[in-house]
Amino acid sequence: MSGHLVVVGTGPAGIRAVEAARAAGHTGPVTVLGAEPHTPYDRPPLSKTVLGQNTDGQLPALREDEALAALGAQIRGGAAATGLDPAGRTVATTAGPVAYDALVIATGARARTLDGFTPAAGALTLRGYDDALALRAMLATARQLVVLGSGFIGSEVASAARDRGIAVTIVEADPAPLARIAGPAAGAALTAVHTGAGVPVRCGVRAVAPVLTAGRVGAVGLADGTELPADAVFVGVGAVPETGWLTAGDGAALELDPTGAITVDTALASSAPGVFAAGDAATVDGAPGGHWTAAVEQGRVAGTNAARLLAGGAEAPERFGGVPFAWSTWHGRRIQLIGDTTRGREVDDGEGLITRMVGDKVVGAIGIDRPREIIKIRRQLARDTAPAPAR
Ligand SMILES: Cc1cc2nc3c(=O)[nH]c(=O)nc-3n(C[C@H](O)[C@H](O)[C@H](O)COP(=O)(O)OP(=O)(O)OC[C@H]3O[C@@H](n4cnc5c(N)ncnc54)[C@H](O)[C@@H]3O)c2cc1C
Numbered sequence: 001m002s003g004h005l006v007v008v009g010t011g012p013a014g015i016r017a018v019e020a021a022r023a024a025g026h027t028g029p030v031t032v033l034g035a036e037p038h039t040p041y042d043r044p045p046l047s048k049t050v051l052g053q054n055t056d057g058q059l060p061a062l063r064e065d066e067a068l069a070a071l072g073a074q075i076r077g078g079a080a081a082t083g084l085d086p087a088g089r090t091v092a093t094t095a096g097p098v099a100y101d102a103l104v105i106a107t108g109a110r111a112r113t114l115d116g117f118t119p120a121a122g123a124l125t126l127r128g129y130d131d132a133l134a135l136r137a138m139l140a141t142a143r144q145l146v147v148l149g150s151g152f153i154g155s156e157v158a159s160a161a162r163d164r165g166i167a168v169t170i171v172e173a174d175p176a177p178l179a180r181i182a183g184p185a186a187g188a189a190l191t192a193v194h195t196g197a198g199v200p201v202r203c204g205v206r207a208v209a210p211v212l213t214a215g216r217v218g219a220v221g222l223a224d225g226t227e228l229p230a231d232a233v234f235v236g237v238g239a240v241p242e243t244g245w246l247t248a249g250d251g252a253a254l255e256l257d258p259t260g261a262i263t264v265d266t267a268l269a270s271s272a273p274g275v276f277a278a279g280d281a282a283t284v285d286g287a288p289g290g291h292w293t294a295a296v297e298q299g300r301v302a303g304t305n306a307a308r309l310l311a312g313g314a315e316a317p318e319r320f321g322g323v324p325f326a327w328s329t330w331h332g333r334r335i336q337l338i339g340d341t342t343r344g345r346e347v348d349d350g351e352g353l354i355t356r357m358v359g360d361k362v363v364g365a366i367g368i369d370r371p372r373e374i375i376k377i378r379r380q381l382a383r384d385t386a387p388a389p390a391r
Contacts, residue, residue, distance in 0.1 A: 002028040003310035009106035010034035013279025016299030017104040024307035030073035035080035046132040047156035084253040086272035102306040109239035109280040122217040123233035142232035150177035152328040154236025170201045185348040186366045197331035267317035268302040276302035291326040323381040336374045339364030
């Protein structure tokens with residue numbers, strides 16, 4: 001099979017797309033464009049192991065060098081996509097135009113920021129390896145850290161800072177941690193994980209602005225008038241899809257949702273022929289990204305379908321589905337979310353397992369150090385959502 005497959009993004013979705021295209025029989029040229037100079041690496045370890053290291057640790061590589069080389073792909077780090085011409089089937093990049101026959105976009109997301117909370121003032125975010133090194137350097141001298149946002153990354157940074165003996169306070173605008181994807185019982189259990197480790201969580205109040213002393217943060221001003229003393233701030237208030245480069249010309253080159261995510265169907269096909277999107281940059285049938293397992297699986301589906309298209313598109317496309325799953329580690333406790341944790345009634349067993357029930361059916365669960373039960377629920381949900389066998 002020939003035809004040029006271009007993948008934009010060297011994260012797990014992009015690299016998995018290349019592997020899947022090769023596995024599906026694509027033998028033609030493959031180019032992978034990456035904005036960062038680093039070889040492909042993984043993000044979950046950044047807020048877990050990398051922040052805990054004291055010296056320059058190794059980049060958490062996504063694949064061994066030999067496995068990458070075996071893909072027979074040209075991986076061009078430092079070549080950022082800057083525009084897309086779907087009619088001319090060309091990606092503009094900082095290293096010149098690249099023509100494609102099929103394209104997979106997997107440019108992930110970038111950290112959201114808050115006005116006034118700048119790196120110069122001592123307020124950092126975390127998305128990439130370089131961010132992790134800067135944050136680690138800040139934590140090496142910090143004594144009082146205020147973390148804005150109690151989502152996964154804010155909570156993991158709070159844990160890493162606490163492990164270093166730093167006094168940490170979390171400020172959360174919502175009524176509880178993960179309030180948008182978890183109910184009140186889960187929120188209370190997750191709050192207890194932080195408070196049990198000596199990290200107070202101030203919920204239901206917004207941070208307004210840093211209080212600066214000689215240009216550096218000395219406190220964080222909250223909407224209720226409180227000032228929390230701080231010599232360092234971490235801003236962990238979510239991420240936005242990294243798709244600004246698609247709107248560089250007149251209007252968007254592809255259909256985007258209001259958050260800026262590329263809208264794709266369950267075959268990961270975008271609004272432009274031959275263009276697929278996967279991972280945190282995409283919204284699949286309206287469901288936003290943000291989690292590793294989904295990014296990898298979407299990369300697989302997008303790469304497979306791109307290869308099939310290049311081969312003539314005879315086979316029915318692969319479809320993305322499966323049971324949503326996410327994990328995190330706070331203060332050494334394993335947090336896992338499975339299925340739909342937003343609907344149904346909460347049933348709390350009081351020992352870290354909060355299930356979501358619709359009628360007598362479990363539709364989702366949150367576990368704190370309950371991996372066995374989560375695996376069982378995962379299997380059950382997979383059986384519930386599996387298509388009926390053909391007769
Ligand atoms: C610190 C941290 C910890 C996390 N921990 C967990 C966890 O414990 N569990 C979990 O489920 N999820 C976790 N996640 C989320 C998970 O890492 C993401 O869902 C996953 O990385 C998404 O993969 P992706 O390939 O879509 O995007 P990314 O991993 O973001 O990769 C996108 C790549 O595209 C590149 N790129 C961007 N723009 C361009 C451009 N214009 N041109 C070329 N290249 C470009 C970027 O440099 C990047 O290398 C974490 C995320 C972070 C930041």
